[in-house]
Amino acid sequence: MGSLFSNSITLRKSVRISDEEFVQLRDFIYEKSGIFVDEKRKYLFESRFSKRLAELRLNSFSEYIKYLKFDAMKHQELTKLFELVTTNETSFYRDIPQLKAFQEKVLKEKLDEQRDAGKLELNIWSAGCSSGEEPYTLSIMLHELLRMELARWKISITAVDLSPAMIEHAQKGVYKEYAFKTTPDEIKARYFTEVEDGWKIKPPVTRLVNFRQMNLNETPSLKRIPRSHVVFCRNVIIYFDLDMKKRVVSSFYDNLLPGGYMMLGHSETLHKISSSFKPVYHPGTIAYRKED
Known part of the structure; x- marks a missing residue:
């Protein structure tokens, strides 16, 4: 089972997000946090979220959107969602x-x-x-x-x-x-x-x-x-x-x-x-x- 899951992670690294899925996920994020992801950053969803989909054993962004809305763990997943969307690049005495x-x-x-x-x-x-x-x-x-x-x-x-x-x-x-x-x-x-x-x-x-x-x-x-x-x-x-x-x-x-x-x-x-x-x-x- 471990090797099968590892293979699935490799395959899922290239999970694509359709235009419809992008709009649904973008609007969900905006509703919950006020963070707006421009369409030009669509690649961000594919690069940052594919690993998360693999960890949750989900096959598509549509499944992930359903997970965020209806799963019993949806509130905990919001925390992970916000971490993936934002960049915590900082340091002491920055600028x-x-x-x-x-x-x-x-x-x-x-x-x-x-x-x-x-x-x-x-x-x-x-x-x-x-x-x-x-x-x-x-x-x-x-x-x-x-x-x-x-x-x-x-x-x-x-x-x-x-x-x-x-x-x-x-x-x-x-x-x-x-x-x-x-x-x-x-x-x-x-x-x-x-x-x-x-x-x-x-x-x-x-x-x-x-x-x-x-x-x-x-x-x-x-x-x-x-x-x-x-x-x-x-x-x-x-x-x-x-x-x-x-x-x-x-x-x-x-x-x-x-x-x-x-x-x-x-x-x-x-x-x-x-x-x-x-x-x-x-x-x-x-x-x-x-x-x-």
Whole structure:
């Protein structure tokens, strides 16, 4: 039986998806997650899903669509589906020019504003946090800026992702060498401890971060996020169509406190999505401010 199954895996690596099956699966994914897969990426389904079909011993994408809709394990399969559709490519201190501008300009400005107002508190929302590198980087930045003063502050970084597997990885806080490809050596030495499986982030950093599994397509869930001074959503809205982008960005706007900032990926823009924010230009990044 083992050899027969191995052969079937080999054969199924080239499972083709018809136009009708592609539309059905694409629409199902959009309904559940808001992620829109363009027809030009049809090959993605064939390359990424064929192995999954073999693991489930399914012969076609039509069978897989039925499995997603009607099988007793359909809820667990949704988790796997989301992992196959998204790309969890990330690292600590990813896009250093943008983060440098954020730390030295935007974050410093917000901390100064809060001090001047006599409110030593800061809420950050990391939307689409993947395996945790982004929110932990933000926590490290706050440690770097505030140093001994940090103990006087009430700081919360709410980090959400669609994938339960990514949230579990993030909560463990252990990372391989690849995750540090853009990380300054002194940061790695200061905030991580070498362990058997890689490098574990130190407790003072993790204490500022709260992880939640969340679907950005579920508006009621988004409303439970604490009002934020900063929203980070980098390289996430690229997965959405225009309608979904508008809805998600509108939710971010509603969540932000007056004067708060939204940060997108360096190649992302609000052009045709929203005119509610004021773009603030810094070398290395654009910060989108919610006016008072």
